[in-house]
Amino acid sequence: MSFINYSSREINCKIVYYGPGLCGKTTNLQYIYNKTNPEAKGKMISLATETERTLFFDFLPLSLGEIRGFRTRFHLYTVPGQVFYDASRKLILKGVDGVVFVGDSQVERMEANIESLDNLRTNLAEQGYDLDKLPYCVQFNKRDLPNSAPLEELTEVLNPTKVPQFEAVATKGVGVFDTLKAVAKLVLTELKRGS
Amino acid sequence: MSNQLVMYEEELQQISNICDVLQRDSNAKAVLVIDKNGQAIAHSGEVEHLDVTSLSSLTAGNVAATGGIASLLAEKEFAGQFHEGEKTNVHISIVGARVILLVLFDERSSLGLVRLRVRKAAAELTQVLEVLVKKSEAGNQPSVFAEITDDDIDNLFND
Numbered sequence: 001m002s003f004i005n006y007s008s009r010e011i012n013c014k015i016v017y018y019g020p021g022l023c024g025k026t027t028n029l030q031y032i033y034n035k036t037n038p039e040a041k042g043k044m045i046s047l048a049t050e051t052e053r054t055l056f057f058d059f060l061p062l063s064l065g066e067i068r069g070f071r072t073r074f075h076l077y078t079v080p081g082q083v084f085y086d087a088s089r090k091l092i093l094k095g096v097d098g099v100v101f102v103g104d105s106q107v108e109r110m111e112a113n114i115e116s117l118d119n120l121r122t123n124l125a126e127q128g129y130d131l132d133k134l135p136y137c138v139q140f141n142k143r144d145l146p147n148s149a150p151l152e153e154l155t156e157v158l159n160p161t162k163v164p165q166f167e168a169v170a171t172k173g174v175g176v177f178d179t180l181k182a183v184a185k186l187v188l189t190e191l192k193r194g195s
Numbered sequence: 196m197s198n199q200l201v202m203y204e205e206e207l208q209q210i211s212n213i214c215d216v217l218q219r220d221s222n223a224k225a226v227l228v229i230d231k232n233g234q235a236i237a238h239s240g241e242v243e244h245l246d247v248t249s250l251s252s253l254t255a256g257n258v259a260a261t262g263g264i265a266s267l268l269a270e271k272e273f274a275g276q277f278h279e280g281e282k283t284n285v286h287i288s289i290v291g292a293r294v295i296l297l298v299l300f301d302e303r304s305s306l307g308l309v310r311l312r313v314r315k316a317a318a319e320l321t322q323v324l325e326v327l328v329k330k331s332e333a334g335n336q337p338s339v340f341a342e343i344t345d346d347d348i349d350n351l352f353n354d
Contacts, residue, residue, distance in 0.1 A: 001200060002200075003200045004339060005236075006204060006339070007203065007208075011339070014232060014233075042246070059249070067347050067348065067351055068347060091260060091262075094231075094232060095231070095233075188348045189345070
């Protein structure tokens with residue numbers, strides 16, 4: 001749910017990075033955090049376990065510049081990817097304006113990708129959202145690994161609706177900002193369309 | 196997009212005034228009004244050294260998690276929470292099912308006083324929020340997005 005503040009002239013939106021455990025959602029946010037100017041970002045918060053697995057969420061507030069005198073601020077969240085944290089994932093999806101599905105390109109993670117994407121659809125539907133009507137992008141991460149599945153196969157299985165998709169190596173930053181820009185643009189375009 | 200929260204000058208002023216009065220009357224260090232989705236709306240008191248954005252997001256996460264626990268226990272919601280620290284205490288309450296009222300206080304105040312003052316402020320906030328929701332739904336205010344062009348959006352992402 002976007003929050004438009006006419007008093008402080010700000011547009012605030014929420015983007016959620018979703019995907020199976022260890023697919024690189026937190027790594028996406030960490031890269032964005034490390035490469036963004038200090039004045040454009042707030043503190044990155046990670047509610048993680050001792051072994052650095054996301055327990056509840058990661059949060060990164062980001063300022064993307066001004067449109068017609070309105071500051072555009074995006075709150076980026078990740079969900080915990082592990083299957084048993086489903087209750088937490090549902091909470092984080094509340095009020096979402098845009099979604100990035102981060103898929104793990106490794107062949108052996110295909111099942112986990114499919115399960116997570118199904119889970120995304122189900123959890124969104126529970127909140128009254130339809131993934132096909134939300135601003136939504138897909139990122140295929142870990143493209144540098146030797147055991148990655150062919151892009152055609154990933155596209156067919158994980159992006160049948162042909163939303164914007166990006167190949168990424170989040171640890172090196174490849175595709176990270178392309179994905180963020182694409183989803184942010186879709187969110188703003190949707191807000192404009194709905195106005 | 197449905198369920199969008201829009202804040203106008205007039206209502207923000209009223210909300211800020213309610214925060215100021217609550218902060219003063221309860222001897223609190225700071226008062227924050229936060230949208231349930233984690234966006235800070237207004238604040239009052241000693242906030243210079245606070246990371247308001249992070250505090251808002253974490254408080255909303257906390258309230259969401261507590262709400263999740265409530266529904267597992269077949270409770271509608273837990274309307275209030277209290278965290279006791281060595282120096283700072285935190286009182287969290289949900290107002291009008293829509294926003295969160297966060298009060299930070301120390302030994303200059305007490306939980307009883309904060310609770311008492313929060314009750315009054317919450318009633319006033321509820322009224323302002325009702326007006327705000329009606330105003331948003333009526334949609335007779337000019338939307339910033341009506342003026343924004345596709346080029347404006349493109350330009351935001353040009354390096």
